[in-house]
Amino acid sequence: MLRRWLILAGIALGGLGLAQQRITIDFWHSMGGVLGEATEALVKDFNAAQNRVTVRSQFVGSYDDGLNKLRAALQAGGQGRPNVIQVYDIGARFMADSGAVLPLEDLARANNFDLSQFVPQPRNYYTVDGKLYGLAFNSSNPILYFNAQALEQAGIPYRNTWSLADLEAAARKLTIKDASGKTTRYGLSIPIDSWFMEQFSYNSGQYFCNNENGRKARATEVTFNNPAAVAFLDTWARLVREGVAANTGRNWADSQSLFAQGNAAIAVYSTASLTGVLRQVGNRFPVRTAFYPYLRERNGTAIGGAAVYLIRGFSDEQNAASWEFIRFLLRPETQAKWIIGTGYFPVVKGVTELPSVRQAYVRQPNYTTAVRQLETSKVNTASAGCLMGGFTEIRQIVQSAIEEALRGKPAQQALDEAKQRADQVLARYNASVRP
């Protein structure tokens, strides 16, 4: 009897010991504000759902801050590096080239995870040289935001697809000027961001960099002076000069406040801005969203946002724990909670059919725009998005070219000149990669 009790007590103690031996992994992310709360909620759910792994999450500032912290940790011999890190979309080439990443595909295969469960575009985006490196964590695309009240008053019927020409006509009609010719309500507001040029290229079936967006082979030249991008910038600049489109600079918030106060009738932002925009607009006017515009024929947008990567150099046990966290993030229920809380879209199939997601989409139909835009995008190398190194620096160059064009330099010339500079950056990057 006593012996049996002792054995039981031993098992109980052993169990306790096991329960305390949770493996701790570090997760660095760059989600602040509402998105940060949603991210922390996912981590909390994961830690509560099982007793083997504890994820220690840390907000590390912007994506660039995160990369710099990672860099510093790796320089210091790997001390303090995270198991999992969130890195922005355009860091895909860099992460693959860095040699610091354990490709997601290797882990998925080792754990018999079926990669066809992924929605194709996010999977394509983070596939580098034929291998999936990162898990699309927060995925977004650009959409049009309309002041529905202004649209109705101007007698413009709502549509969900817009060519650039249609958009220009609508913007002109929606612009209100006073007797002195000063604009009192702009028709259109686009923040100065290279991303909108990139996406317009993709959506018109054009590449932003050569070798089919760097998907067939490493990109060696940019192609952002393609006809679609030139037409987009030319129209944008013309509308700014004519007082139809507002120029609020590079800061998205400045454009957003203009739209929210009813001083711009159409705006272009990310789907990730949706929650914030709706909150800022309040009940001033109803908001409607639509697909991103295109030049002649709609091809499809690439995804934006960020992915999570596993960092090399940890024990198998640690990597297994990281994989367990990744698996949790991929579960449809987790995805459902994440997308309802944020406005991002799911990266695995079958999530939009879940009851909670359907209800949310009925409550706020604007949230379906991003998902429907994704579903109806053609899957090709244009909509896979440009994969190249030095992208952060190249974006700065594109943004300067936009600013030059908005001030009157012909769009073609501004982009041609910017291409010269960007090609140098790309060449320097490619030279710095040691195979």
Place this chain on the structure above:
Amino acid sequence: MINAKNSERNLQNSIPTRRIGRLGEGLEVALLLLPALLLLLVFTVWPTLNAFWLSFHRENLLGTERDWVGLANYAEMLRDPAFWRAVGATFLFAAIVVPVQLLLGLLAALMVARPFPGVALFRTLFFLTTAVPTAVAAVAWGWYLHPVGGTVNRWLEAVGLPAQPWLTSPELALPTLAVVTAWAGVGFTAILLTAGLQQIPEDLYEAARIDGAGAWRQFWHITLPMLSPTLFLVALLTVLTSLTAFGQIHLLTRGGPMESTTVWIYRIYQDAFFNFRFSYAAAQSVALFLVLLLLAALQFRGLGRRVHYE
């Protein structure tokens, strides 16, 4: 203070005791300085040396491997038009900040140096900008200068003037930032200049008044010469701070539009932390360091001769 004590001892003590006293004092001084020196070593001297060392290397993507490349980074810098544009923007920026800040600071100091009823209120008002952190000031200015519906533009329109693209036009952005920077520094300048003004003996003015000198002559022949050591110090500080201004630029324009506000230090920041070209950024930092050093030396020599020391 220490000198006075030493000379006292010289008179009182025999030679051996004085030596021990000196040694003890030296040790005490060393111990007292140690924490500050350590901090300086870890956070200033070491990173500076590191930057020098890094500037002669080229790194791989994550900075885990590096090769010696000699002066290649410097050669590239001298050929880089983006670098020269940044240098130009930096000096234009300083050329606006320094006179504006000195003039406004001097005016404020002259107004509040001598006590009058309610002087405390005015002093507080003038010095308030010093208490506002750069980030807070920048965000507030962002609101005031918003291209559409910002306070400044609304005032302009209220008096019938056209709204200006303060931070969104390449011509206006840098001067606007410079004025914002000068505004933020006026309080500190005024504090230093007020202290300088208060050190000028009142009897000099009394003598001048007896001799029949007016306000302008008093200012020109007493205030300005007597204030010149302080003015010199403040000018030096303002030049140095304006050449290294970062926070307001980062928060208000991020170097745009069209790189018009990408000053030297912002170029370094972008090359290091966005473009991941740490060694190239290090070369530019070293160049900036040398320029600041040179400027400080020139100012000490050039201005130093004309400064009136009591």
